[in-house]
Amino acid sequence: MRLVLFGPPMAGKGTQASMLAEKLGLLHIAMGDLLREAVAANTSLGRKAKKYMDEGALVPDAIVIGLVEGKMKTSNSEAGFILDGFPRTVEQAEQLEQFTDIDLVLSIDLPFDRLVERSTGRRVCRKCGAVYHIDFKPPRKPEVCDRCGGSLYRRDDDKESVVRERLRAYEAQTQPVINYYDLRRKLKFVDGDKSIEEVGMRLLEAIFDKWPELEVKVAKAEAARKAAGEQKPPKKEAIPGIKTRRQQGRGRRGSPRDRKKKAGGQPQKKPRHRPKKKK
Numbered sequence: 530m531r532l533v534l535f536g537p538p539m540a541g542k543g544t545q546a547s548m549l550a551e552k553l554g555l556l557h558i559a560m561g562d563l564l565r566e567a568v569a570a571n572t573s574l575g576r577k578a579k580k581y582m583d584e585g586a587l588v589p590d591a592i593v594i595g596l597v598e599g600k601m602k603t604s605n606s607e608a609g610f611i612l613d614g615f616p617r618t619v620e621q622a623e624q625l626e627q628f629t630d631i632d633l634v635l636s637i638d639l640p641f642d643r644l645v646e647r648s649t650g651r652r653v654c655r656k657c658g659a660v661y662h663i664d665f666k667p668p669r670k671p672e673v674c675d676r677c678g679g680s681l682y683r684r685d686d687d688k689e690s691v692v693r694e695r696l697r698a699y700e701a702q703t704q705p706v707i708n709y710y711d712l713r714r715k716l717k718f719v720d721g722d723k724s725i726e727e728v729g730m731r732l733l734e735a736i737f738d739k740w741p742e743l744e745v746k747v748a749k750a751e752a753a754r755k756a757a758g759e760q761k762p763p764k765k766e767a768i769p770g771i772k773t774r775r776q777q778g779r780g781r782r783g784s785p786r787d788r789k790k791k792a793g794g795q796p797q798k799k800p801r802h803r804p805k806k807k808k
């Protein structure tokens with residue numbers, strides 16, 4: 530299964546792509562994440578891309594095509610993949626066709642004013658990249674990632690002025706890609722102006738339309754996952770009012786980590802018991 534998730538900035542591509550990838554066992558390739566990784570690693574490609582990303586413009590085709598091709602070659606995409614944020618120009622779509630076929634393009638649609646509204650509340654985990662929204666998908670603890678405990682931040686390009694620039698780039702350079710896939714009868718639209726769960730369901734429906742045999746498989750896998758979750762052994766009863774050492778943040782009693790801490794960073798040897806010498 531080779532999918533493209535298409536749509537304007539903030540449409541929910543990343544949110545939905547990671548859920549679909551998990552449900553369908555696909556490799557999730559997010560172009561924005563690949564570029565941000567290159568920027569964070571300060572590679573020469575990252576330094577070139579940053580200039581464009583900060584302005585809300587598209588990074589040149591040659592850079593992004595090389596990145597996505599490299600990712601596909603080095604990752605296991607045998608079961609299939611889902612491309613999120615690629616292709617964004619007709620040139621990118623044509624080049625993609627040179628190294629792989631695409632089965633289905635799902636375009637998430639919603640009005641532009643809703644997109645700007647979403648950008649102000651988006652928060653992203655620094656560590657694992659999970660995406661939240663302070664109103665529509667809040668983390669359990671403010672500013673802390675539910676999945677890995679990493680801290681959440683606001684993306685630099687989520688400033689309103691940059692978001693408007695990204696929307697302009699989308700209209701001018703990315704919208705023509707819709708026509709490209711429509712002509713090839715690979716395009717389906719999904720209404721993105723619904724709750725995250727509902728958009729997810731509609732995307733799955735569009736996928737099952739094309740691969741009806743998958744519906745039963747996914748339902749069975751979902752039921753098995755739920756059952757496994759329910760069968761987890763109940764946690765040990767804590768003594769009411771008494772905190773464990775771990776809850777107090779002290780680690781295990783007498784653990785090497787504990788002893789190291791006490792010794793100011795140096796592992797401390799356990800005091801050896803020496804029998805008293807007989808006089």
Ligand code: AP5
Pocket residue numbers: 536537538539540541542543544545560561562564581582583585586587588589590593613614615616617618621647648650651652660661662663665666686695721722723724725726728
């Ligand atoms: P990229 O990171 O791909 O940005 P984008 O396409 O602008 O998309 P976003 O990540 O902003 O939004 P999304 O659609 O993934 O929405 P999300 O799920 O996060 O690219 C960044 C930059 O890299 C580009 O500007 C460009 O410079 C460069 N670039 C990338 N690809 C390129 C390419 N192919 N060619 C050239 N340059 C490229 O959701 C948004 C928010 O809404 C979240 O807070 C989420 O929780 C919330 N949300 C999601 N769904 C819902 C819902 N149904 N209801 C309410 N809230 C929702």
